[in-house]
Amino acid sequence: MQKEELMLQKKLIELSRLSYQRGIVTYSDFLNLNELNILHTMPKTELYTTYKVFGGYDFSERQMVAFLPDAFCYEYFYPISVLKIRPLQKKFSEALSHRDYLGAVLNLGIERSKIGDILVQEDSAILFVHQSLEQFIQDELKRIRHTSVMAEPENFEKFSYTPQIEEKKGTVSSLRLDSLLALAFSSSRTKLVPYIENGKVFVNGKLITSNGYQIKQDDIISVRGLGRFQYKEMLSQTKRGRYLVTIHLYI
Template identity: 40%
Template sequence: MDDKENTFLKNRIRELSSACWQRDIPTYTDFLALDEQAVFRAEQGKLPPVKFLLAGGYPEAERKIACFLPSYAEENDPSWVPIVSLDARPADSRFTEELTHRDYLGALMNLGIERSCVGDLVLEDKVCHLFCLERIADYITREFTRVRHTEIVCARSPEGRTFRPKTERVSGSLASVRLDALVALAFRLSRTKAALWIDGGKAFVDGTCVTSASFSPKPGAVIAVRGLGKFRFAGTGGESKKGRIFADIDRFC
């Protein structure tokens, strides 16, 4: 994000929070990427004292919107979040290509939809679970009919469905519980290479950018590294005879 985009986002966040505070109405940003969420967190102390929440449609979401809530809203009430969950799948599973995240996202963008209106897309068993702003949900279900050469159908997810992305358990031993060691374990890197990603501002712990390789995440923290992927630090379980710490992580598939 360049300086111009940074300034625009800061002004937009201040404008929306002020409108909520002065008029006592709910206001929302579009979906924010991790670096944009970092800007939001940096601005929090400068905003009016309104209630807010960050939401992406499911607990582990990477892209989230900031919701500023009126005084009469219950704190952290998800019913105020204008996000809709959609399921897109091939019309006939017998005649379908191997479609990727990039294929689905590219097809959505070809409909003229801005990236900030769409949150995470998660592929599972030939179904693309996607999260979008409520105002464009009907347009997507109506117009999203093809990905590459494959005809698809898109509809709102079943009422009451809870979505949990698939994870893969990865275990190993660490000299110490540091961010660079966990990133190295998750993505099969050397600690030196992992540190380069962290130093470059690519690592986010629970949505906050962390540039210190020695930072110690707490068990349960969700760590995302832009360009590599995302995982949850599941915790530790004892030490080896040489004093190394056994650690478990759940890497999102």
């Protein structure tokens, strides 16, 4: 086990212990897919409490963990703020990518673990960030590349986001992971197998390294460098024994 993985496990165990001993909800920073996989595969006996994960909206990739003490039934709120970043003058703005927004925020000296997902829209972006940094980013983020910008807070309790999806239908020989990847990304199974073997594929936040892993209805598959999709349903079976299925690609 790598040193970084051990350190993360110790940190998560300590947060769980604090929650149990003090009877309070404790929170981690934002965890990436690899870190969430470490959490999900830890033996439950090592944790003192149950936990929930959330990143600010349904299907978020980077998520915080909330450790919940026994019989905890009160309302609790993740320390997440939502900021909308937009150009000061739209007609003078340039097209900005995810990398541009992320780079500008990190250049303020903010740690990556304090930043959740960044949702790039047509002429703006939605940034999920640790609550403690909301005002700092509003005060300091003034320019991205050559574009002057401003960051405005959204009402987190009222905020909702539905990812844009592209529905795709096609036939596969089985509901194996490699077959569905080939359909989703319009490629061959041979070209996509290395993504699985090299630890770049996650199903519902868990790292999967088996090509033959069986996908179930509503599973969300994330592939580093390619994107995400959800397996929705099997519509029918062809005379040749192939399956006609529907998937939703997140775009």
